[in-house]
Each structure stands twice: as C-alpha cells, then as structure tokens.
Amino acid sequence: MTDHYDVIVIGSGAGGGTLAHTLAPTGTRVLILERGGFLPREPENWDPTAVFVDGRYQSADTWYDANGQAIVPQVHYYVGGATKMYGAALYRLRPTDFGEVRHVDGVSPAWPISYDDLEPYYSRAEQLFQVHGRHGEDPTEGHWSAQYPWEPVSHEPRLAQIVEGLQAAGYHPFHAPCGIQLDEADPVRSLCIRCMWCDGYPCLVHAKSDAETLTIRPIMDLPNVDLLTDALVTRLETDASGRTVTSVVVQRGGVEERYSADIVVLSAGAANTAKILLASANEAHPAGLANGSDQVGRNYMFHNSRAVVAFSKEPNPTRYQKTLAINDFYGPTADYAFPMGNIQMVGKSLAPMYRGEKPLLTKFAPEWTLDEAASHIVDYWLTTEDLPLPENRVTLTGSGDIRLAYRMTNQPEADRLYHELRKILNHTGMPDHHVMEKNIYSSMDIPVAGVAHQSGTARFGHDPATSVLDVDCKAHELDNLYVVDTSFFPSIGAVNPALTAIANAIRVGEHLAARLS
Numbered sequence: 314m315t316d317h318y319d320v321i322v323i324g325s326g327a328g329g330g331t332l333a334h335t336l337a338p339t340g341t342r343v344l345i346l347e348r349g350g351f352l353p354r355e356p357e358n359w360d361p362t363a364v365f366v367d368g369r370y371q372s373a374d375t376w377y378d379a380n381g382q383a384i385v386p387q388v389h390y391y392v393g394g395a396t397k398m399y400g401a402a403l404y405r406l407r408p409t410d411f412g413e414v415r416h417v418d419g420v421s422p423a424w425p426i427s428y429d430d431l432e433p434y435y436s437r438a439e440q441l442f443q444v445h446g447r448h449g450e451d452p453t454e455g456h457w458s459a460q461y462p463w464e465p466v467s468h469e470p471r472l473a474q475i476v477e478g479l480q481a482a483g484y485h486p487f488h489a490p491c492g493i494q495l496d497e498a499d500p501v502r503s504l505c506i507r508c509m510w511c512d513g514y515p516c517l518v519h520a521k522s523d524a525e526t527l528t529i530r531p532i533m534d535l536p537n538v539d540l541l542t543d544a545l546v547t548r549l550e551t552d553a554s555g556r557t558v559t560s561v562v563v564q565r566g567g568v569e570e571r572y573s574a575d576i577v578v579l580s581a582g583a584a585n586t587a588k589i590l591l592a593s594a595n596e597a598h599p600a601g602l603a604n605g606s607d608q609v610g611r612n613y614m615f616h617n618s619r620a621v622v623a624f625s626k627e628p629n630p631t632r633y634q635k636t637l638a639i640n641d642f643y644g645p646t647a648d649y650a651f652p653m654g655n656i657q658m659v660g661k662s663l664a665p666m667y668r669g670e671k672p673l674l675t676k677f678a679p680e681w682t683l684d685e686a687a688s689h690i691v692d693y694w695l696t697t698e699d700l701p702l703p704e705n706r707v708t709l710t711g712s713g714d715i716r717l718a719y720r721m722t723n724q725p726e727a728d729r730l731y732h733e734l735r736k737i738l739n740h741t742g743m744p745d746h747h748v749m750e751k752n753i754y755s756s757m758d759i760p761v762a763g764v765a766h767q768s769g770t771a772r773f774g775h776d777p778a779t780s781v782l783d784v785d786c787k788a789h790e791l792d793n794l795y796v797v798d799t800s801f802f803p804s805i806g807a808v809n810p811a812l813t814a815i816a817n818a819i820r821v822g823e824h825l826a827a828r829l830s
C-alpha cells in the first residue's frame with residue numbers, strides 16, 4: 314500500500330462506489346476511504362425489531378437543527394453507504410426534470426446537462442445495478458437506448474388486483490424499476506425470495522442491488538485498488554494557491570493519517586460532503602473549500618414525502634410489494650396547474666415497525682392485533698419535489714458538527730397528491746380504507762427522507778457564482794477535486810435519487826479515465 318494514488322475516492326456508496334468501479338478496470342491506482350466497515354451478515358438483518366425498534370444498523374451520529382436542537386439522523390455508515398438499507402427503487406429522472414419546472418412555491422432550476430446527455434449512462438447504470446423493469450409503460454419517461462436488463466418483477470396477486478382496478482379506472486400503472494440480483498447459480502443469492510425485507514433492511518443473502526455487492530466487492534481485490542474501512546476523512550488540505558488538494562486527512566484507529574492523489578473525489582453523501590468542504594477552510598478558501606460562491610451546503614433537498622398505509626378488509630399477503638408505481642400526477646393535470654409527483658409502493662409493513670414507530674400508542678397492544686392489522690395493509694409512498702432554497706443548508710456548529718436548516722416547500726402539491734391517492738384507493742377495491750401517515754423506516758426527529766434522499770449541497774452548473782461544481786462535477790475553484798454523491802443535484806425531481814447518482818458517477822468516471830490517460 315502506498316500513500317500516493319492516481320485517485321482517492323471518499324465514500325463507498327452509490328456515487329463513490331460506482332466511480333471507483335468505473336475507474337478500476339482502467340488500471341488507475343485507486344484508494345477508497347470509507348468511514349464505516351462492512352455491514353455484518355447475520356439473522357438480525359431481517360429482523361424488524363432489530364432494524365426498526367433497536368435501530369441496529371443506524372450509525373451513531375448527532376446533527377443539530379437550525380435551533381441548535383440535537384437530531385439523530387438516519388445514517389448508515391457502511392461499505393455501500395445508504396444503499397445497504399435503501400429500497401433499490403431505481404428510477405430515472407424524467408426529461409422534464411432537467412428543465413425549469415414551475416411549482417406552487419417557486420421554480421425548480423434547470424440542470425446544466427439534458428436528459429439526452431445522461432441517457433446513455435442511465436442505461437449503463439441499469440445494467441450495472443441489474444434493474445428489473447419495462448421501459449415504455451410509463452408515459453412520463455424519456456427515451457431509452459437499452460431495455461432494462463431484466464424483465465420486471467411480477468406483481469403478486471393482491472398487487473395484480475390493484476393494477477387491474479387502476480387500469481379500469483383509466484390510470485397508467487407501470488412496473489416499478491427494482492434492483493435485485495436474482496442469481497440462480499449463486500448458492501446464497503438464489504435464496505432470494507423477493508421478500509418484505511428489501512426496503513429499509515440490509516439484504517442477508519446479498520441479493521439487493523447495492524453498492525457494496527455490485528461496485529466495491531468486484532474490485533476490492535484488484536492490485537490497483539485499495540480500500541480502507543473505518544477511515545473517517547476530516548478535511549482536505551491544499552497547496553498555497555488553493556488550486557490543488559494535496560492531502561486527504563483521515564482519522565483511523567485514533568490516529569491521524571494523510572493520503573494524496575492526483576485527483577480527489579468526494580462522495581460522502583450530501584451532508585457529509587458539505588461538512589468536509591466547510592471544515593477544510595484555509596487561507597485560500599476562507600469560507601470553506603470550493604466555496605467562493607457561498608453555495609457549499611446550501612440548496613439542501615430531500616423530497617416532500619409521505620408514507621401512507623391503507624387498511625382494507627381484504628388481506629394483503631404480498632411479500633415483495635414494490636412492484637407498482639404511478640406517474641399520472643408527475644406533471645400538471647387538466648384540473649391542477651402544478652406537478653404533484655410520484656406514487657409508488659414501499660416495503661410491506663410488519664407489526665414491529667409500529668412498535669418502533671409509535672412506542673407509546675402500541676405499548677399495550679397484544680402482538681396478534683398488530684399482526685392482524687399489518688396483514689391487511691397496503692403501503693404507499695408519495696413523493697413531491699421540494700425546492701432547493703438557499704436557506705435550506707448545512708453549516709457547521711462551533712464544534713464542527715452538522716447543523717441542518719430546512720423549510721419544506723410545495724406542501725399544497727403534496728396534499729393534492731395525497732388527495733389523488735385517496736381517490737385511487739376508492740378505485741382499487743379499498744372503498745373502506747383507512748388512511749394513516751407513517752414514517753416507515755424508523756422514528757426520527759426530522760422526517761425520514763430528510764436524510765435518506767439528501768442532495769443538492771454542492772450543485773453543478775455553468776456559472777461559478779451560483780454553483781460549486783462545473784459540468785464535469787469538478788470544483789470550479791480547484792483543479793483536482795470532484796464530487797459525485799447526490800450533492801451535485803441542482804434539483805431533485807420527484808423520483809428516488811440513487812440511479813441518477815450512479816449514472817452520473819459513471820459519466821464522471823469516464824471523464825476522469827480520459828483525463829488520466
């Protein structure tokens with residue numbers, strides 16, 4: 314192991330893992346620095362009590378809100394990053410998301426690249442993450458250069474019934490794009506039963522398409538790749554001119570270490586990337602690295618999301634519930650002038666989730682009553698775009714921790730989407746539904762998606778006065794610093810963000826390979 318590399322990648326999640334995976338076959342000497350370790354494979358991976366009540370896989374960290382109140386963010390610092398716990402719903406942004414979009418609370422800004430620019434990389438990302446789906450079903454999607462590599466995961470009977478109801482009522486349901494590695498030849502992965510433990514749980518049989526299994530494990534034993542786990546990057550140092558990152562400062566085992574590379578790629582997740590940049594202030598960059606524009610940490614987005622459970626008389630024995638989505642309200646409609654967003658399914662509710670979610674309310678409820686309730690539930694996830702407000706931002710507290718200020722936008726659109734869902738429920742055999750909001754993943758001080766879909770804190774753009782990164786995701790103010798996590802998003806659209814981070818990391822990885830050669 315050496316101390317100088319061609320490229321250092323900080324963070325091994327969707328962005329960083331994919332970028333390393335893109336560079337590794339070129340022979341580039343890559344060092345991956347990851348603050349976490351490997352998530353253990355153990356029976357508790359699929360134990361809802363361990364995951365949702367005990368928070369077994371939530372990493373210890375404390376952030377602060379705008380009022381200085383401590384919050385416990387739902388973060389997962391592991392090899393693979395947030396993808397170890399994500400739902401692997403791997404959507405492309407819609408072509409309209411790349412232009413300006415007029416919302417009830419303002420305008421969502423245009424991207425400096427178009428859907429067409431990213432399209433080839435979306436196709437490659439779908440291949441790499443083994444996405445199951447069917448292009449051509451959803452009227453809002455853009456063109457595609459390759460069909461999904463795998464047929465969609467089929468709907469289980471209760472979902473098929475809901476699809477029929479939706480189609481009969483004139484809606485356009487489509488097969489949701491799901492990242493699953495269904496490998497019959499692999500003795501462990503072949504055990505994948507498309508279960509209810511895909512969304513919000515780590516996958517015991519490594520059959521969920523995550524960044525650990527698909528990007529890091531395939532390259533980590535190559536001679537040109539080094540992976541350091543439990544390596545917390547605290548700051549970046551530059552030369553006197555401030556144009557070049559000269560060292561990456563790491564805390565590992567209580568010791569401070571330094572590594573250097575021709576190129577440094579930051580991909581620590583939107584909040585931690587902003588933290589590292591701000592903590593790296595020096596004489597040449599007094600407001601934080603790459604922050605002459607004062608944009609680092611600003612424009613934080615996380616989606617205006619709502620999880621809804623619909624109880625019906627009819628049982629719902631579905632195991633893998635994430636097969637269905639609807640984009641009929643993605644843009645404005647004849648009777649509503651603004652976009653509302655996406656409706657999709659989430660992982661099936663199980664009784665212990667309620668105990669984790671509402672400990673007081675459920676304290677005296679016998680287990681069987683919760684089991685009975687859960688067996689009738691159909692779970693929906695509603696996503697509305699939120700706006701990148703400059704005042705929604707990550708700053709640092711006096712002790713260097715993350716302070717997150719956030720004000721939600723586009724609430725009338727989110728409410729309208731919820732109203733549309735209630736109409737849908739009447740069309741899908743659930744006239745006697747009862748609707749309740751829930752935070753599916755765990756109990757939180759801020760809404761779950763506040764951390765899950767974090768993005769926007771180092772946006773890319775043409776103008777150095779209003780963006781942190783250029784179109785190649787290189788910091789405008791430095792020659793060898795890139796960012797490829799979801800920080801680069803100028804807007805977030807209303808679909809899940811991971812596939813866009815993956816596609817962009819392939820794009821930037823190819824740019825770096827060309828630059829290095």
Ligand SMILES: Cc1cc2nc3c(=O)[nH]c(=O)nc-3n(C[C@H](O)[C@H](O)[C@H](O)COP(=O)(O)OP(=O)(O)OC[C@H]3O[C@@H](n4cnc5c(N)ncnc54)[C@H](O)[C@@H]3O)c2cc1C
Pocket residue numbers: 323324325326327328329346347348349387389390391392393394395396398399400401402403404512513544545546547580581582583585589754764765766767797798799800809810811812814
């Ligand atoms: C419960 C849950 C469900 C989700 N479901 C979906 C879904 O279905 N579909 C979807 O598209 N998205 C989903 N997401 C969001 C998705 O996981 C993220 O958008 C995606 O992982 C972001 O990629 P990233 O590279 O920006 O960050 P991450 O994947 O989080 O990677 C960041 C990495 O950096 C490491 N790191 C952080 N700080 C440091 C440091 N100082 N030094 C070294 N390493 C550091 C972290 O440990 C982590 O490995 C979900 C997220 C969660 C939490």
